Amino acid sequence: MAMIEVQHLRKNFVKTVKEPGLKGALRSFIHPEKQTFEAVKDLTFEVPKGQILGFIGANGAGKSTTIKMLTGILKPTSGFCRINGKIPQNNRQDYVKDIGVVFGQRTQLWWDLALQETYTVLKEIYDVPDSLFHKRMDFLNEVLDLKEFIKDPVRTLSLGQRMRADIAASLLHNPKVLFLDEPTIGLDVSVKYNIRRAITQINQEEETTILLTTHDLSDIEQLCDRIFMIDRGQEIFDGTVSQLKETFGKMKTLSFELVPGQSHLLSHYEGLPDMSIDRQGNTLNIEFDSSRYQSADIIKQTLSDFEVRDLKMMDTDIEDIIRRFYRKEL
Ligand SMILES: Nc1ncnc2c1ncn2[C@@H]1O[C@H](COP(=O)(O)OP(=O)(O)O)[C@@H](O)[C@H]1O
Ligand SMILES: [Mg+2]
Known part of the structure; x- marks a missing residue:
């Protein structure tokens, strides 16, 4: 059984169109004209356990919207997704224990807490037993090198430190599937290198299945077993980096x-x-x-x-x- 199963997944957003001028505004107010925008159109794919899938596409292609459906934040308009045998929208409290999510553009950490305390809170939320927690923290410390800033409040961290802290937070409960939405955005080369190494290590040691969105082509070349490329919500390529090169190279x-x-x-x-x-x-x-x-x-x-x-x-x-x-x- 595949770790991630996606079938005919669609997401429409409905926007209200405002007509120009006062008359138009009043008319829109009384008879609002709705326009449907298809952000994700009929995506079907599977990701086997332990694979690192590069989910690639231009800005606005529908990558984040797809990740939001796979993580249970958004409800699909139609179609379905199942991760580790579970439908994300059905029992979210149970489901989130299976997954880790990082949105590179915003942090999920508490701004004023020291990083160490943040992890203690997450430990409670995810029900991680003490012994496991310490082992896990040691591992994450080693892989992501958190020691030098783990006592600092999150708001004082640099972007690179914050990203490492966020990735550690998403991995604390040892999820089976990790969703990384632009985890290297805005980082300098050496931090990108560290994060890539960490992703590789986690994938190898834990057989974590990873769906990764990135604009960084070195990320793709160095990390991804497979590329799934979308454009305007639709699949345009599915294959390995070398197949991509053969086909278009x-x-x-x-x-x-x-x-x-x-x-x-x-x-x-x-x-x-x-x-x-x-x-x-x-x-x-x-x-x-x-x-x-x-x-x-x-x-x-x-x-x-x-x-x-x-x-x-x-x-x-x-x-x-x-x-x-x-x-x-x-
Ligand atoms: N909540 C929303 N309401 C309306 N339109 C949205 C919403 N979220 C995303 N969109 C639109 O859907 C399209 C896909 O967005 P997104 O999934 O964020 O793309 P990507 O992550 O690939 O850059 C974009 O055109 C975006 O403007
Ligand atoms: Mg996005």
């Missing part, structure tokens, strides 16, 4: 460093399909579909068009793939 880039003083020259390849030319100063980048063009031909042609000082070949990285993917689909 036939693009390569040849980067030429030109001898200065050739700004007047145009490349031979200007305007061809599946090829894009980018010129920044003396650097000429030619990006092309390697199933359509031979790099040897491009090099030969460019050497005859330009005086070239150096060249290198690059595989298009996943960031470019995802960007191109969006361009194609929209």
Whole structure:
């Protein structure tokens, strides 16, 4: 049985449309015109136990709305989700013991309490026995390195410390499933690295199933066993990072460093399909579909068009793939 099961999940938001002007306002007041907005349209997927799923999509794609349904905060308009065999909306008090949730944009910690006390309160809320609590705190301390600020009030923590504290809070009761909605947003590189390492360690040691939303492509490459990509509430890709690269990653880039003083020259390849030319100063980048063009031909042609000082070949990285993917689909 899958740890997370989602079937034909939908969420509509109803908005009242206000007509312009006083007359319009009065009319809207008497006969409000409602407009339905489909934030999540017919999502179906399963996540097996122990998998780290990257739940990816542009801003407004419906990621947070989906997570809110999976965690029982929002009720689906139709369809259903079941996590560890439970329907989140049915018995929320029981269900929350199975899951941990972090919304990177806001904290669930108490602002004025010392972090240590926060964890004591959570221990009571989740009914964690003493012995387990101490073992768990030791583990989280080690993985997330909380010691240096655990006695400080939450309001004095830096964003990176707060995020580590929040993740620890979501894991205190050793949940089977962890939902992380942008856990590395706004963090600097070294904190991101620590958080990634912690996520990996928790996943490996506890076989925690993790659904992770992120805009950080290193997060995706380093953490995710699988990518589920949505756009405007609908699935657009489901597969591994390497499948994503295979499917959309036939693009390569040849980067030429030109001898200065050739700004007047145009490349031979200007305007061809599946090829894009980018010129920044003396650097000429030619990006092309390697199933359509031979790099040897491009090099030969460019050497005859330009005086070239150096060249290198690059595989298009996943960031470019995802960007191109969006361009194609929209
Ligand atoms: N409570 C709400 N009421 C009305 N519209 C909402 C509400 N929450 C989200 N939306 C809309 O639903 C869409 C998806 O939002 P969200 O799930 O937050 O996207 P994401 O997390 O992928 O950026 C957006 O267009 C957003 O404006
Ligand atoms: Mg969001």
